[in-house]
Structure formats: structure tokens, C-alpha cells
Amino acid sequence: MAMDRAEKLGLGAALGGHVVLLGAFALGMMASTEATPKQESISVSLVGEIAEVSTAPDAIQEESAPPAPGETAPAEPPPAPAPVMQIEKPVEKPQARPVPKPETAPPVAKVAVKKEPVKQPPAKAAPRPVKTAAVTPKTTKAATATGKGTTPAKPGGLSRSFEDSINNIGKAPGAGKAVGTPAAKTATEVRRSVGVSIAGQIRSRVRACAPSGVDINKIETFVTLSLEPSGKLTSVRFDKQIGLNDSNQPQAGPLKDCILQAVRAASPYDGLDPEYHDVWKTHALRLRATG
Amino acid sequence: MKTHTIKMAVLLLASTALIAGCGKKKVDVLPPAAEGTDYGQTPTDPNAGTGQIVPGSQEDFLQQVGQFGDRILFDTDRFNVDVEDQAVLQRQAQWLAQYPNTRAIVEGHADERGTRDYNLALGERRANSAKNYLVSIGVDASRIQTVSYGKERPTALGSDEQAWAQNRRAVTVTVR
């Protein structure tokens, strides 16, 4: 049926209004992204530290090039400047252990940043699906029978759960993965079993590198893992250590480095159900030595 | 517990090696030379009777004051001179009065059941206690020196109360 002039005008106004609104919300979303408090930067030892610095005092000459390979006797010793065994300063406390590979590859970092407002706070992962689910049935009722149809272009930062929710418009309630109160219970159970799984895969690795010391069992180390649905670790963030005192302070750094390395080494993590990735995409850990 | 009637299986008596105590020696080089050796113990039997005991000598002193008359004993961590000790010290004072040209060194000792520095201090206390009493009954203070050996020179070798009781002692050694 042909549109008359009034309808055309009305449609134009309606469309224009929607565009404006969409734009406003997109902008609003970005604004709220920046308003989210900045997370602690991942404490990572730079690879560069190995090449630059040895833990020995300054005057000790460091090998700057590998020894000449093979049987050809080198003309001069590899360390070029005059090495003397005088130490002017006491030995520095050891640096944090280096990370085997760079921590933040750009796409990874971007994902991490963008996911921040979504993952914040990890503990609230349960309520969010509830809210989304609360919205969905309403819109499901309001929507026509048209299912996926025209999924609009995603604004920046729209999480997959929203995509899924949108795609689920028109489906029966409960077909989506986060529907009503049952989702909250499931999320808790999921988190707990994920916690057990991850802990088991980290524990033996931490044991292999954890330092011993007086009051070592007073230190609690908090880290947060960011995980892909495959169980692969995209990043780990050191949050804090508590329980430090004069006697166990020397072990704080090595313990933290050990835990970070163990977390990385255990990736990819087995036994994490991709269906509940939303729940465990970030996972907080609290570790402490026994004894 | 201290008692003078405890019989010792072997009597190790102290004989004096001349201690260069007249004045402090400045030691230039180590290891030190033969002089200035510290107190050594060699067993002698004053009752052997093989030689004549010179009056005023250490052997004479030991003979005069009788067995164990050259020492007083103390309780753990104590350094007081009790009535029994006074009797012993009086006999010593009498001998010293007899031979006014002699001097005496009072050694203070402690048993092994103490830490080293504290025992050196305790031995010094004990030696001074004995000296103070001797002075109080008339011996000229300038005739008496003290030296502490802490737990370095036990006389009884066991690790039991009997041995320790004998090692907590102040021993008077006369010097010509």
C-alpha cells in the first residue's frame, strides 16, 4: 500500500528519532566505559630486564654476547669492558622473574579493556544475566513472530551475551542461557566447579616454584584470570598481596612471580564448560601456602 | 648442693704455672711465644712424700689447708660465701698470714650448664666473693688477684649434678 504524505513524514521523523537515539546511546555507552574505574595494570616483568640487568652488583661485568661457538678460540673474552671482582654496592634484591613472552598482545588487550564494563564485577555475573533475562521475556512478548530477522549492526562493545539475547528474541523463555532466577544458582555452581578445576591445574605448578620462608603461610596473593571459552588464558592480573611482614617480605616478589607464571603455564585450562563462559570469563583466585 | 665431703675418684690438683701476671704483656705477633701460657693443670699428689715440701709453696699450701681446702663451692647461679665457705677461707687466710710474701690468685669457675659469656661473668663474681671475704678477714687486697675461667676449666668431667656441683667453685692458688 502506498504511503501517503503524512505517513512518509511520520516515518521519516520516527526513523530519524531512532537514529538519534541509537547514536545517543552508543555515545552514552562509551561514556560509561570511560567512567568505569581503571583496573590495576598487570604487573609483569619485562623481557628487557633479562638482557639489561643481572642481579649481581654493578661492577660485575655481564656477558653481553654468547661465547664464540664451536672450537674456534675467541680472540678476546666476550664481555668487552674490563671486568673486575669489586663490588661497590651490596647485591640488590632480586628483580621479579621475567615473563616468558610478552603479556599484552594488542588484540588481547583490546578485548580485555572492552570487556571491563561487562565483566565488572565478577561477582555480579549472576545478576546481570538475570537482568538481561528479565528484559528478554518482555521483549519476546512484545516482539512479533519474526525471529532473528534483522539483527542490527552491533555498536562497539556489545557483548556476545547481548547478541545471543537479541538472537533469542522470539524464542521461548528459557531457551536463552540466562533466564530468570535459575540462572543465578547455576552461575554460582558453575563458578565453584570452575574454581576447583582451575585450582587443581595451578596448584602443582605453584608448588614447584613457591619459595619457602618464615611466615610464608601468612601471605595471601590475589590474582584475576581472563579466559577464553576454549579455556585459554588471555591475561592474568595481579591484584594484591596481604599478610606481609618483616620476615616474609623477601618472599613476596618471588611468590607473586611464581603464581603468575603458574597461572600462565596451566593454560589452556581443561574442564571449563564453554556454555557458561559468561560466568567464568574472568576468575579471581586467592592463594596461600599451607604449613 | 655443695659439700666438701664428696670424694673424688681421681684428685686433680692444680699446680701453678707461673702466670706472667705481674704486668700486662703487649703481644706483637701471633702465635704467641712460650711465655704467657695460661693456666695449666698437671696432676700432683701432695701426699707422695717423695720430695720435701718447701714451706710457703703451693704444695705446702695445699697440704696445710687440706683436701679441698683450696676451694669453695656454689649453688647454681649463686656466688655467695656461706658459713662452710667461710671456714675454708679462714684456713686459707691463716696460711697467707703465715707467709706474707706470697700472693694468691682466686679463680672463679662455672659449670658447663650455662652460656659462655654469662659464665665468664659468673666466674668473676665467685672469685670476687671469695676475695672480698679474704680481705674482710684481714688479707691485704693487693695480695689477691682474681681471674674467671667461666666454664672453660671443669675439674669434674661428667654431665650430671655431682660433676656440676664440683665445677661451680672458686679456687685459691698461691703464688710466690
Next chain:
Amino acid sequence: MSLFALHRKLASFLLLFLGAQAAIAQTPPPPAPASDEPELVEFDTSKTRSIAVPALVAPAPADTPAGNSVALGRQIAEVISSDLRASGVFETQGPNGLRAISLSEVTSPQFDYWKARPVEQLVQGFVRVGGDGNLTVGCYLYDVGFGNETTRLGFNVPPREWRRAAHKCADAIYSRLTGELPFFDSRIAYIAETGPKNKRIKRLAIMDSDGANHRFITNGQSTALTPRFSPNYKSILYLSYVDGNPRIYVYDIDAGRQRLITQSSNPTFAPRWSPDGQTILYSMAVSGNTDVYKISATGSGSPVKLTSSPGIDVGGSFSPDGRQIVFESDRSGSQQIYVMNADGSNQRRISFGSGRYATPEWSPRADLIAFTRIAGDFRVGTMRPDGSGERLLTNSWQDEAPSWAPNGRVIQFFRTAKGSGKTSIWQVDLTGSNERRLPTPVDGSDPAWGPVLP
């Protein structure tokens, strides 16, 4: 589709979007409440870490006054391995039983080979003899599990000091993996004992921290006691009966000469250095009463009397910052531990446990005070400088006189055997583990540990 249907679709999408935005906007990230704290993951730290130390490569074998560099490469690895094993933190492999490594491997390890052994850490290195006759020793630490290098260091030493290069390597490895400060490259002064219980011969002696390079300083004609290295290793404070009385001397190691620290005719004992080596703490008995004094280490100036109680005040140890002194006193009726300012003020008791407390020593890390506790047996323990947190580390008939390794992680003491009175030197980790005897040529007592050599 009709326009209205399209409109409805758009509207529903917008509503959804709105709702989601509202959801995000209305849930700002709060700090995780306590009930949401992550569950505790526990792990134990008792496992020693495996580390392989193959012989260091000598790429151009040459003779030195200390032996051929090939042999030195093996000996250096042995010292590194022994040090790490002695610390109790590592379980070591090699150099015996390990294959020789090639020079190229030194900087390019065959990680798969080492991983399969298995071993977690790997030390590789080389020894070169320079044109000047000095050795260049390079050592590299690798993490086998991660397949990467942790640290590398190089040292240039005269051949006769090859052991120091090994200790420095071991120190760097130990430090890096434990977080502790180093302590292997240091010397120990102690009293070597021989003879029967009632006629002990006691000689001043010094040695490396692992017992090597042992040397007698005195010949035993006079009893020597309680030595202490000066912080610069140039002198030793000790007690000698060389003139018949207990006197404290400063012995100049290079010159082979000694001098009295004070001309007083009173007996002096229990000598200690201040951390900066400028002051000597000692005890002196005047008329039978012992107090703690300090005097300038140069011998100039007069002694300063720090205590004056009628009891025995003896011993003492400076805090690492030199501002406080911990000492023992029986002014309360039994030996207990007291702390005072370095000028003698504010003397206060800190030991209130059951038993007597003696021989206090302040850790170079400042966090703890080591002591001998006497309650029947003599046991070595630690407490915080305020007297709290008492922990006993040993349990034997008579362990006494603890002193600290320069990193404040290991305690050294001597043990007397009941009956025979024979003495031996022992070490124990601050956690109470890894109690081990330090090998000495004869019996030993009064061990004192010097700082890490520069």
C-alpha cells in the same frame, strides 16, 4: 514487512538496548564484598626445587696455578651445587653424573633434554683463562619448564679465588629463586677445639662459609674464645688468655698482629662489632660486677658504660641500623633479654617466656632476635624485637650461641654433646628446617659469620 512491523522491530531492539544500557549504568563496579571473596587455594611449599649444575665448559683449556681450567670448570660446578644443596632449598644434580655440555649449549640449552630428566632449573657456564692469567667465569641460570633464561653473570678472579666466583654464582641463583639476600660468599670465624674436657685446647680459626680455605690463627697455647669478624673482614675481635687473664684483642689479619681494645686491668669479654665497624661493644667486670660498654674501634677515646645494674649485664648485639642494642641481664633474678638505645637509655626487658634467655643476636635483616633459651635443655630460637613470636628452632641437650648468616635466613650455633663435652658447629634455616652440621677439621664452637664479601 509493514512499516509498523518494522517500527515495532526497531522499537523492541531499542527497548532491549535501553534496558541493557540501564543495566550497565546502574551497576557500577563496586569492590567485591567479603562474601564474594574468591575461595582460598592452598599449596604447600615444602618441595625442594630441582636444579642441574653440569660442569662449566672450558672452551680453551689452559693451566693455571689453581689447576687446569677444565678441572676448575668441574670444581666450580661442584661448589655451586654444594652451596645450593646446603641451603636446603634445592635438590641438586651434578656435576657428577651429568653429561658434558658443549660451549654452544651454554647460551642455547637443550631444554627438552633437561626437562626429560626431569629438572626444573639449569645452571650452565664457562671458564676462560685470560691473557693476564685471571679467570673469567660466566654462569647462566635457565628455567627449564619455561625454556628461558633467568639471569646471567660474569666474574673475573685470580685463579686462586676460583671458589669465590662459584659462591657468587650460587648466591645469584639462590637470591633470584628464593627472594633472599645472598650469603654463600662469606667467611666464618670460630674456635677449633681439641683435647680432653678438662684441658681443652682452643684455637682461633677462620674458613669459608662452606668450610673450605680453613686456617688456624692462634696456636692453642692460650685459650681463645668468642671471635667476631669485623664488617670489612680486616680484623677479628676475640677473647684471649694470652696474658693469663681474659682480654679482648683486635687481631689484624693481614699484619698478623693484635692489640688490646682497652688498657683496663679488669677482665673484658663478649666482644662485638657495630654494623659499621666503628664501635666495639664489650663486657667488663669491675669488682666482680659485669656491665656492657662500648668503645671506638680505633682505640681512641674512652669507653662508655651503657649499663649499671647490680646484676650481670653482658653480651649484646647492635640492631642493623646501629641505633639499638640487645643484651642479656640477670637483674630480674635470672638471665633475660633486654633492649636499649645505643646510648644506654630506655633499657627494657623483652623476654617473658618460661625459662632463661641468653646470647641475644640481632638479625642483619632486623626482623628477629636469635637467642639461647635455657629451660632444662638449651635450645636456639628467635623472637621479634618486641619479644613476641617466639619460635624454637632446635631441640637438643645443649645448643647455644646463635649467630646469623649475612642474609638473616640461616642461623649458626654450636652443639655440646652431653658427657663428652665435644662441640660441633651447626646451621639451621629460619623455618627450623635443614638443620645440618658444618664440617670442621676438629671440634668447633663459638661460630661467627662475616658479611657477604664485596
